[in-house]
Amino acid sequence: MGISIGMVGLGNFGSAFAPLFKAHPLVDRIAFCDCEPDRVEKFAKDPFFADKFNPRDVYSSLDEICRSDLDALVIITQPWLHAPQCIQAMESGKTVYSAVPLSCLPDGDEVLDWCNRIIETSQRTGKHYMLGETTCFRPQAMFCRRKALAGEFGDFVYAEGEYMHDVDNACCLRVVQRERTESRVGSEWPAREEAYFRRGKLASPMNYPTHSVSGPIFCMGTRARKVAAFGWRNRTGDSYFRTSDFSNVTALYELANGASMRVAEMRELAGQLSPLENETFRIFGTRGSFSENTWYYNGRTNEHDAIRPPQKRLYSDAELFDPLPPEVREAFLELQNIQSGDLQNRDFVPAGHGGSHPYLVHEFVTCVTQGRRPLVNAWEAGHYMAMGVAADISARRDGELTPVQDWGYAPEL
Numbered sequence: 001m002g003i004s005i006g007m008v009g010l011g012n013f014g015s016a017f018a019p020l021f022k023a024h025p026l027v028d029r030i031a032f033c034d035c036e037p038d039r040v041e042k043f044a045k046d047p048f049f050a051d052k053f054n055p056r057d058v059y060s061s062l063d064e065i066c067r068s069d070l071d072a073l074v075i076i077t078q079p080w081l082h083a084p085q086c087i088q089a090m091e092s093g094k095t096v097y098s099a100v101p102l103s104c105l106p107d108g109d110e111v112l113d114w115c116n117r118i119i120e121t122s123q124r125t126g127k128h129y130m131l132g133e134t135t136c137f138r139p140q141a142m143f144c145r146r147k148a149l150a151g152e153f154g155d156f157v158y159a160e161g162e163y164m165h166d167v168d169n170a171c172c173l174r175v176v177q178r179e180r181t182e183s184r185v186g187s188e189w190p191a192r193e194e195a196y197f198r199r200g201k202l203a204s205p206m207n208y209p210t211h212s213v214s215g216p217i218f219c220m221g222t223r224a225r226k227v228a229a230f231g232w233r234n235r236t237g238d239s240y241f242r243t244s245d246f247s248n249v250t251a252l253y254e255l256a257n258g259a260s261m262r263v264a265e266m267r268e269l270a271g272q273l274s275p276l277e278n279e280t281f282r283i284f285g286t287r288g289s290f291s292e293n294t295w296y297y298n299g300r301t302n303e304h305d306a307i308r309p310p311q312k313r314l315y316s317d318a319e320l321f322d323p324l325p326p327e328v329r330e331a332f333l334e335l336q337n338i339q340s341g342d343l344q345n346r347d348f349v350p351a352g353h354g355g356s357h358p359y360l361v362h363e364f365v366t367c368v369t370q371g372r373r374p375l376v377n378a379w380e381a382g383h384y385m386a387m388g389v390a391a392d393i394s395a396r397r398d399g400e401l402t403p404v405q406d407w408g409y410a411p412e413l
Helices: 012-023 037-044 047-052 064-067 079-091 106-123 139-149 173-180 186-198 212-220 326-340 357-370 378-398
Strands: 003-008 027-033 072-075 093-099 129-131 158-162 224-230 248-255 262-264 279-285 288-291 293-296 311-314
Touching: 003 012, 003 064, 003 357, 012 027, 012 037, 012 047, 012 072, 012 326, 012 357, 027 037, 027 047, 027 064, 037 139, 047 064, 064 079, 072 079, 072 357, 079 093, 093 357, 106 378, 129 357, 139 279, 139 288, 158 212, 173 186, 212 262, 212 279, 212 378, 224 262, 224 288, 224 378, 248 378, 262 378
Parallel strands: 003 027, 003 072, 072 093, 093 129, 158 262
Antiparallel strands: 158 279, 224 248, 248 262, 279 288, 288 293, 293 311
């Protein structure tokens, strides 16, 4: 018998995930929740969902769906709502998936408080929280995690993480901002943002640091201890940055494993970078290193046994991915073919943020089914946000070395 999942938030991003959750063979029942009736109706009337959807499973509020008997909720709502809504879901007895980030607010103290509350709620209720951080489920992260677990990096020396997303690039942040505030719930944000602004709480790219910091931290299985950061302030009077302190932030972290890590979160820079440049990470070790789909390996454990010349291999994304169980791959392939109209295609190509979407879905569904803690759990997600908060503090203090709050690692079940 499979599990039951409720989709909370059916905007552009939620709409991309709903078919994947429905297609997963371990999901028997799917429910829909949105405060905008037309969004729910779109899915309720879609024949694709008919075999796993009952018309009774339509909800207009989080309160309603939390009172249901569903096993889990997938919350893909406005970023500033994620933390309180996930807490409510866990309090109601549901395992919960949150779109990124855990919270997105210009007040660092408030962000840390929400992180603490998410961790405390998960621990107290015994209900698991998963952050849907796409970087951790890109093929590059899967490969590096395998290599790290096998010890093939040797000792970690240095890492980099970057999210280079100019405000006017292909996924235009001005359009995203406008679309987020056009909905009924989203229309509440401008007044809240203005209230933060009047209190001197200014936004920065480090309010949403997960795409840059998560890859190396996740793959190396470490934590950041302290950071020195510097910010760049918009100089053109661009209205997009009116309530922001910085449009770009660069940070250097000291990590618990002895390595250092440079992180760049950029929203104002020319050029549409390639996918391997605009959202990427690199990890360097004493025996092996990874950069832009290339693995470098010298195998050195002492001065006498290094491989000469060192090995170097460029991988395709397809070679980097972890394999999915055959039945899951077949289900996602069928969905892919339905969406493309090519019912004869036998080549499944993971899609969405570097191919991460199917893997995010599979990770959450199996966590619910097995009752295990997700890889990107409350403790992991909280640390990503704490890294951003500390970098902001440092940048506003002209690079002052600043400690990163750390809740440790998720306790064993």
